[in-house]
Amino acid sequence: MANKNEHLQKDNAKAYWKENIKYLSILLAIWALVSYGAGIVFKEELNEFRLGGFKVGFWFAQQGSMYVFVILIFVYVRIMNKLDKKYGYDE
8 A cells, every 4th residue: 555655656746847847948948038039139120119218129138038037936936836736745
């Protein structure tokens, strides 16, 4: 019986980490797209638009990416709290 319980716990842990890595990969891709893409690669195209009087490419390179990073932190915390509850790792 203990062996079966250990097996279920291992399967549960593997599923938890698989889902965790999936979410982490998505959030890191967003982070890379915003920091590298919006601030560097697509800067010229984004500079055609203005936000608060500033060119959007410049704004993303200077401030926008920081806002996105903070938002991603809150999104990650929320996702992980739900994931912890789903797999029984919450307190």
